[in-house]
Amino acid sequence: MSSSQAATGARGAEAALPGPCAHDVHWAGERRSAVGVAFLLFTALFAVDAGFGSLDVPRGVLWTGLADLLSVVLLPSRVSVRPGLLSARGLLVTHTVRADSLASARWPDGVAPRMVLRDTEGSQVEIDPTVLVRNPAMWHLLDTGSRSSLRRDTLLRGATVLRRLAQRIDRETAHTVFKVSGSR
Structure with a gap:
């Protein structure tokens, strides 16, 4: 499949999936x-x-x-998540993966924290994981899709990466709750 076919397929999939869409509120x-x-x-x-x-x-x-x-x-990528899809729109290109059929999730070492998600169709998105930490609605939709990938046995590599991100989000949420409630 060529990259133009993959882009067309991703756009078609994005148009076909109904449901709420969560955007990065800090973008x-x-x-x-x-x-x-x-x-x-x-x-x-x-x-x-x-x-x-x-x-x-x-x-x-x-x-x-x-x-x-x-x-x-x-200029940061504009990340959005809808049921089953995660998209990162850059200046010229939009990359989209099917969150409900993820094949791998990686968190490569490096200066800037990046998470690389790849789906079974070969599409790939690279995002900053703090975008998901700061936007609970986006994380919820991605987590729901990744759980579907685990149930379907398409997520062959990276369940640990997603679990580690979930733990980080839980820690940040608990910290925020304690801070708002004045317990800290």
């Missing part, structure tokens, strides 16, 4: 932060160049391009 703030950091860099570079009297059109274009590049690099 807009992260987008504002990415654009704000890029704007601060642009302003600082522009001001320093203007202060030294070396600002001209090519340098202005260079600073604008550098700030735009930084905002693109910092």
Whole structure:
């Protein structure tokens, strides 16, 4: 199956599944932060160049391009979950996996925490697990789908990763409850 067929299949699956859709409620703030950091860099570079009297059109274009590049690099994927599907929309591409037919879940070591989910159709999504920690509705829908994958015996690798994430979410939830109730 080609990548365009996989993308079409994922879009078709997304349109076919009814039910609630949960989005990352913190995404807009992260987008504002990415654009704000890029704007601060642009302003600082522009001001320093203007202060030294070396600002001209090519340098202005260079600073604008550098700030735009930084905002693109910092822009987080927009993650959403609906019954049976998890999607991560980047700047140009949307990746979607069937949560109810997951084949593997990995949490590779690295500087940035990332969780890689792959379904039985070969589609793959890479997300920051803190998105699920911060959004209980998204985690609930993904957890329901992953339990379906376990029942169907399609999740061959990664049940431990999902269990570890569930424990982390439970800890964070308990901590929040204690904090709100004033017990801590």
